[in-house]
Amino acid sequence: MNIGVPITKAFSRLPWSVLYGISTFMYWVAFRFIGYRKQVVFDNLTRSFPDKSTREIKVISNDFFRFLADMFMESIKAITMSDQDWQNGFKTSNVDLPNSYFDKGQSIITVLGHYGNWEYLVTAYSRDTKHTVLGIYKPLSNPDFEKLLARYRTRYGMILVPLFDAYDIIKEYTDKGDKVAIMLIGDQTPAANRGYWMDFLNQDTPVFRGAEKLAKDYNFPVLFASLDQTSRGQYSMSFETVFENPRDTEDGEITEFHTKKLEKQIQTKPHLWLWSHKRWKHKRPTDTPDRFISKRFPGQ
Numbered sequence: 001m002n003i004g005v006p007i008t009k010a011f012s013r014l015p016w017s018v019l020y021g022i023s024t025f026m027y028w029v030a031f032r033f034i035g036y037r038k039q040v041v042f043d044n045l046t047r048s049f050p051d052k053s054t055r056e057i058k059v060i061s062n063d064f065f066r067f068l069a070d071m072f073m074e075s076i077k078a079i080t081m082s083d084q085d086w087q088n089g090f091k092t093s094n095v096d097l098p099n100s101y102f103d104k105g106q107s108i109i110t111v112l113g114h115y116g117n118w119e120y121l122v123t124a125y126s127r128d129t130k131h132t133v134l135g136i137y138k139p140l141s142n143p144d145f146e147k148l149l150a151r152y153r154t155r156y157g158m159i160l161v162p163l164f165d166a167y168d169i170i171k172e173y174t175d176k177g178d179k180v181a182i183m184l185i186g187d188q189t190p191a192a193n194r195g196y197w198m199d200f201l202n203q204d205t206p207v208f209r210g211a212e213k214l215a216k217d218y219n220f221p222v223l224f225a226s227l228d229q230t231s232r233g234q235y236s237m238s239f240e241t242v243f244e245n246p247r248d249t250e251d252g253e254i255t256e257f258h259t260k261k262l263e264k265q266i267q268t269k270p271h272l273w274l275w276s277h278k279r280w281k282h283k284r285p286t287d288t289p290d291r292f293i294s295k296r297f298p299g300q
Contacts, residue, residue, distance in 0.1 A: 063271035116227035131181035215246035
Protein backbone atom coordinates (compact mmCIF):
# COMPACT_ATOMS: atom_id res chain seq x y z
CA MET A 1 0.00 0.00 0.00
CA ASN A 2 1.12 3.55 -0.75
CA ILE A 3 2.52 5.03 2.51
CA GLY A 4 0.49 8.16 1.86
CA VAL A 5 -2.79 6.28 2.42
CA PRO A 6 -2.34 5.41 6.13
CA ILE A 7 -0.91 8.89 6.74
CA THR A 8 -3.95 10.46 5.10
CA LYS A 9 -6.28 8.28 7.19
CA ALA A 10 -4.46 9.29 10.36
CA PHE A 11 -4.81 12.98 9.51
CA SER A 12 -8.49 12.40 8.77
CA ARG A 13 -9.10 11.43 12.40
CA LEU A 14 -7.70 14.68 13.79
CA PRO A 15 -10.23 17.15 15.26
CA TRP A 16 -11.45 20.04 13.13
CA SER A 17 -9.52 22.62 15.16
CA VAL A 18 -6.22 20.88 14.39
CA LEU A 19 -7.05 20.38 10.71
CA TYR A 20 -7.95 24.02 10.23
CA GLY A 21 -4.74 24.96 12.03
CA ILE A 22 -2.83 22.85 9.50
CA SER A 23 -4.84 24.53 6.74
CA THR A 24 -3.73 27.97 7.90
CA PHE A 25 -0.12 26.77 8.05
CA MET A 26 -0.45 25.34 4.51
CA TYR A 27 -1.79 28.66 3.27
CA TRP A 28 1.23 30.57 4.56
CA VAL A 29 3.85 28.04 3.45
CA ALA A 30 2.51 26.74 0.14
CA PHE A 31 0.76 29.84 -1.14
CA ARG A 32 2.30 32.86 0.53
CA PHE A 33 5.90 31.65 0.83
CA ILE A 34 6.35 29.11 -2.01
CA GLY A 35 3.75 30.74 -4.24
CA TYR A 36 2.03 27.59 -5.57
CA ARG A 37 0.44 28.52 -8.92
CA LYS A 38 0.29 32.13 -7.78
CA GLN A 39 0.85 33.50 -11.26
CA VAL A 40 -1.70 31.14 -12.82
CA VAL A 41 -4.35 32.30 -10.36
CA PHE A 42 -3.47 35.98 -10.80
CA ASP A 43 -3.57 35.73 -14.60
CA ASN A 44 -6.87 33.82 -14.61
CA LEU A 45 -8.49 36.36 -12.28
CA THR A 46 -7.14 39.36 -14.17
CA ARG A 47 -8.53 38.13 -17.49
CA SER A 48 -11.83 37.09 -15.95
CA PHE A 49 -12.42 40.39 -14.15
CA PRO A 50 -10.87 43.12 -16.34
CA ASP A 51 -12.76 45.85 -14.45
CA LYS A 52 -11.21 44.96 -11.08
CA SER A 53 -8.08 46.68 -9.77
CA THR A 54 -4.84 44.86 -9.03
CA ARG A 55 -5.59 45.24 -5.33
CA GLU A 56 -9.03 43.64 -5.74
CA ILE A 57 -7.53 40.76 -7.72
CA LYS A 58 -4.95 40.15 -4.98
CA VAL A 59 -7.69 40.06 -2.33
CA ILE A 60 -9.65 37.46 -4.29
CA SER A 61 -6.45 35.48 -4.89
CA ASN A 62 -5.61 35.40 -1.18
CA ASP A 63 -9.17 34.41 -0.28
CA PHE A 64 -9.05 31.65 -2.87
CA PHE A 65 -5.79 30.18 -1.52
CA ARG A 66 -7.18 30.22 2.01
CA PHE A 67 -10.27 28.39 0.80
CA LEU A 68 -8.24 25.91 -1.25
CA ALA A 69 -6.20 24.95 1.81
CA ASP A 70 -9.41 24.54 3.83
CA MET A 71 -11.03 22.41 1.16
CA PHE A 72 -7.99 20.15 1.00
CA MET A 73 -8.21 19.45 4.72
CA GLU A 74 -12.01 19.11 4.58
CA SER A 75 -11.66 16.48 1.87
CA ILE A 76 -9.20 14.55 4.03
CA LYS A 77 -11.56 14.80 7.01
CA ALA A 78 -14.40 13.45 4.86
CA ILE A 79 -12.70 10.05 4.68
CA THR A 80 -13.65 9.30 8.31
CA MET A 81 -16.23 12.01 8.94
CA SER A 82 -19.23 11.02 11.04
CA ASP A 83 -22.80 11.17 9.78
CA GLN A 84 -23.45 13.92 12.32
CA ASP A 85 -20.65 16.03 10.85
CA TRP A 86 -22.10 15.48 7.40
CA GLN A 87 -25.51 16.62 8.61
CA ASN A 88 -24.09 19.65 10.40
CA GLY A 89 -21.72 20.73 7.64
CA PHE A 90 -23.80 20.24 4.54
CA LYS A 91 -27.43 21.26 4.06
CA THR A 92 -29.69 20.83 1.05
CA SER A 93 -32.34 23.54 0.80
CA ASN A 94 -34.70 22.13 -1.85
CA VAL A 95 -34.10 18.42 -2.33
CA ASP A 96 -37.83 18.19 -3.02
CA LEU A 97 -37.09 19.40 -6.56
CA PRO A 98 -34.93 16.47 -7.74
CA ASN A 99 -37.09 14.10 -5.70
CA SER A 100 -40.21 15.33 -7.49
CA TYR A 101 -38.80 13.87 -10.72
CA PHE A 102 -38.22 10.54 -9.01
CA ASP A 103 -41.83 10.56 -7.83
CA LYS A 104 -42.91 11.14 -11.44
CA GLY A 105 -40.74 8.24 -12.60
CA GLN A 106 -38.12 10.43 -14.30
CA SER A 107 -34.36 10.25 -14.32
CA ILE A 108 -32.43 13.54 -14.34
CA ILE A 109 -29.07 15.05 -15.20
CA THR A 110 -27.45 17.35 -12.65
CA VAL A 111 -24.63 19.70 -13.64
CA LEU A 112 -22.26 21.48 -11.26
CA GLY A 113 -18.87 23.18 -11.34
CA HIS A 114 -15.62 23.16 -9.38
CA TYR A 115 -17.15 25.65 -7.00
CA GLY A 116 -17.14 25.51 -3.22
CA ASN A 117 -16.41 22.08 -1.81
CA TRP A 118 -17.78 20.15 -4.76
CA GLU A 119 -16.52 16.92 -3.22
CA TYR A 120 -19.01 17.40 -0.39
CA LEU A 121 -21.77 18.17 -2.87
CA VAL A 122 -21.37 15.01 -4.94
CA THR A 123 -21.26 12.90 -1.77
CA ALA A 124 -24.22 14.53 -0.04
CA TYR A 125 -26.39 14.42 -3.16
CA SER A 126 -26.82 10.66 -2.86
CA ARG A 127 -27.64 11.16 0.84
CA ASP A 128 -30.60 13.42 0.05
CA THR A 129 -32.07 12.31 -3.26
CA LYS A 130 -34.25 9.28 -3.92
CA HIS A 131 -32.51 8.65 -7.23
CA THR A 132 -29.64 6.26 -7.81
CA VAL A 133 -26.82 8.79 -8.27
CA LEU A 134 -24.33 8.05 -11.03
CA GLY A 135 -21.27 10.26 -10.63
CA ILE A 136 -19.25 10.50 -13.83
CA TYR A 137 -15.58 11.07 -13.07
CA LYS A 138 -12.02 10.49 -14.28
CA PRO A 139 -10.29 7.85 -12.10
CA LEU A 140 -7.02 8.70 -10.36
CA SER A 141 -3.81 7.13 -11.62
CA ASN A 142 -2.97 5.92 -8.10
CA PRO A 143 -5.24 2.92 -7.28
CA ASP A 144 -4.67 3.19 -3.52
CA PHE A 145 -5.83 6.79 -3.33
CA GLU A 146 -8.59 6.00 -5.81
CA LYS A 147 -9.95 3.41 -3.37
CA LEU A 148 -9.54 5.78 -0.43
CA LEU A 149 -11.49 8.61 -2.05
CA ALA A 150 -14.17 6.22 -3.24
CA ARG A 151 -14.74 5.31 0.40
CA TYR A 152 -16.40 8.63 1.23
CA ARG A 153 -17.73 9.49 -2.22
CA THR A 154 -19.86 6.36 -2.17
CA ARG A 155 -20.78 6.29 1.55
CA TYR A 156 -24.40 7.25 0.82
CA GLY A 157 -24.80 5.02 -2.20
CA MET A 158 -23.46 7.01 -5.13
CA ILE A 159 -22.21 4.85 -8.01
CA LEU A 160 -18.88 6.05 -9.43
CA VAL A 161 -18.92 5.86 -13.21
CA PRO A 162 -15.55 6.09 -15.01
CA LEU A 163 -15.73 8.63 -17.82
CA PHE A 164 -14.87 6.29 -20.66
CA ASP A 165 -17.44 3.69 -19.55
CA ALA A 166 -20.20 6.22 -18.92
CA TYR A 167 -22.54 5.46 -21.80
CA ASP A 168 -22.46 1.70 -21.27
CA ILE A 169 -23.03 1.97 -17.52
CA ILE A 170 -25.80 4.55 -17.84
CA LYS A 171 -27.54 2.36 -20.41
CA GLU A 172 -27.23 -0.62 -18.07
CA TYR A 173 -29.05 1.21 -15.27
CA THR A 174 -31.72 2.80 -17.46
CA ASP A 175 -32.41 -0.49 -19.24
CA LYS A 176 -33.17 -1.97 -15.80
CA GLY A 177 -35.67 0.81 -15.22
CA ASP A 178 -33.67 2.49 -12.47
CA LYS A 179 -34.40 6.17 -11.88
CA VAL A 180 -30.96 7.75 -12.00
CA ALA A 181 -29.50 11.16 -11.28
CA ILE A 182 -26.46 11.56 -13.52
CA MET A 183 -23.94 14.03 -12.06
CA LEU A 184 -21.40 15.82 -14.24
CA ILE A 185 -18.90 18.56 -13.50
CA GLY A 186 -19.27 20.85 -16.48
CA ASP A 187 -16.24 23.16 -16.24
CA GLN A 188 -13.33 20.85 -16.99
CA THR A 189 -11.13 21.54 -20.00
CA PRO A 190 -11.65 19.51 -23.18
CA ALA A 191 -9.20 19.30 -26.07
CA ALA A 192 -9.32 22.42 -28.23
CA ASN A 193 -10.83 20.64 -31.22
CA ARG A 194 -13.45 18.75 -29.17
CA GLY A 195 -15.04 21.50 -27.12
CA TYR A 196 -17.98 23.79 -27.58
CA TRP A 197 -16.46 27.27 -27.83
CA MET A 198 -18.22 30.13 -26.07
CA ASP A 199 -17.61 33.22 -23.94
CA PHE A 200 -17.04 32.32 -20.29
CA LEU A 201 -15.67 34.80 -17.75
CA ASN A 202 -14.73 37.23 -20.53
CA GLN A 203 -12.63 34.64 -22.36
CA ASP A 204 -13.03 32.40 -25.39
CA THR A 205 -13.45 29.02 -23.73
CA PRO A 206 -13.93 25.38 -24.82
CA VAL A 207 -16.61 23.60 -22.78
CA PHE A 208 -17.50 19.92 -22.51
CA ARG A 209 -20.82 19.03 -24.11
CA GLY A 210 -21.36 15.75 -22.25
CA ALA A 211 -24.32 16.96 -20.19
CA GLU A 212 -26.10 18.23 -23.30
CA LYS A 213 -25.40 15.09 -25.29
CA LEU A 214 -26.70 12.81 -22.54
CA ALA A 215 -29.72 15.03 -21.96
CA LYS A 216 -30.72 14.89 -25.62
CA ASP A 217 -29.99 11.18 -25.99
CA TYR A 218 -32.31 10.32 -23.08
CA ASN A 219 -34.44 13.50 -22.86
CA PHE A 220 -33.76 13.65 -19.13
CA PRO A 221 -34.53 17.01 -17.45
CA VAL A 222 -31.39 19.03 -16.69
CA LEU A 223 -30.84 20.51 -13.22
CA PHE A 224 -28.12 22.88 -12.09
CA ALA A 225 -26.69 22.39 -8.59
CA SER A 226 -25.69 25.61 -6.81
CA LEU A 227 -23.35 25.52 -3.84
CA ASP A 228 -22.68 28.19 -1.26
CA GLN A 229 -20.32 28.44 1.69
CA THR A 230 -22.26 29.84 4.66
CA SER A 231 -19.27 29.80 7.04
CA ARG A 232 -15.96 27.97 7.40
CA GLY A 233 -16.67 24.29 6.79
CA GLN A 234 -20.42 24.91 6.35
CA TYR A 235 -22.12 24.58 2.97
CA SER A 236 -25.59 24.66 1.49
CA MET A 237 -26.79 23.17 -1.79
CA SER A 238 -29.81 24.00 -3.91
CA PHE A 239 -31.18 22.92 -7.27
CA GLU A 240 -32.79 24.59 -10.24
CA THR A 241 -34.34 23.01 -13.30
CA VAL A 242 -32.80 24.58 -16.40
CA PHE A 243 -34.42 22.42 -19.11
CA GLU A 244 -37.46 20.14 -18.82
CA ASN A 245 -37.35 18.79 -22.38
CA PRO A 246 -33.77 18.84 -23.72
CA ARG A 247 -34.75 17.56 -27.16
CA ASP A 248 -36.67 20.79 -27.71
CA THR A 249 -33.48 22.86 -27.41
CA GLU A 250 -31.10 24.09 -30.07
CA ASP A 251 -27.55 22.77 -30.40
CA GLY A 252 -25.38 24.35 -27.75
CA GLU A 253 -28.27 25.86 -25.81
CA ILE A 254 -27.97 23.55 -22.79
CA THR A 255 -24.19 23.86 -22.69
CA GLU A 256 -24.30 27.65 -22.85
CA PHE A 257 -27.03 27.93 -20.25
CA HIS A 258 -25.51 25.78 -17.51
CA THR A 259 -22.08 27.34 -18.14
CA LYS A 260 -23.54 30.82 -17.78
CA LYS A 261 -25.30 29.72 -14.58
CA LEU A 262 -21.91 28.73 -13.19
CA GLU A 263 -20.40 32.02 -14.36
CA LYS A 264 -23.04 33.99 -12.45
CA GLN A 265 -22.33 31.92 -9.33
CA ILE A 266 -18.58 32.55 -9.66
CA GLN A 267 -19.11 36.29 -10.01
CA THR A 268 -21.01 36.31 -6.71
CA LYS A 269 -18.21 34.73 -4.65
CA PRO A 270 -15.22 34.36 -7.00
CA HIS A 271 -12.82 32.93 -4.40
CA LEU A 272 -14.84 29.70 -4.23
CA TRP A 273 -13.98 28.62 -7.79
CA LEU A 274 -10.90 26.57 -8.78
CA TRP A 275 -8.68 29.33 -10.17
CA SER A 276 -5.46 27.30 -9.91
CA HIS A 277 -6.58 25.11 -12.81
CA LYS A 278 -5.12 26.05 -16.21
CA ARG A 279 -8.59 26.49 -17.66
CA TRP A 280 -7.59 28.59 -20.65
CA LYS A 281 -4.52 26.72 -21.89
CA HIS A 282 -6.05 26.07 -25.33
CA LYS A 283 -6.69 28.45 -28.20
CA ARG A 284 -9.59 28.10 -30.59
CA PRO A 285 -8.46 26.27 -33.76
CA THR A 286 -8.64 28.51 -36.80
CA ASP A 287 -10.97 26.10 -38.59
CA THR A 288 -13.38 25.79 -35.66
CA PRO A 289 -16.78 27.45 -36.22
CA ASP A 290 -18.37 29.67 -33.60
CA ARG A 291 -20.60 26.81 -32.51
CA PHE A 292 -18.44 23.72 -32.78
CA ILE A 293 -20.39 20.64 -31.67
CA SER A 294 -18.36 17.65 -30.52
CA LYS A 295 -19.69 14.29 -31.71
CA ARG A 296 -17.97 12.44 -28.92
CA PHE A 297 -18.41 12.19 -25.19
CA PRO A 298 -16.16 14.56 -23.16
CA GLY A 299 -12.60 13.32 -22.93
CA GLN A 300 -12.83 10.68 -25.65
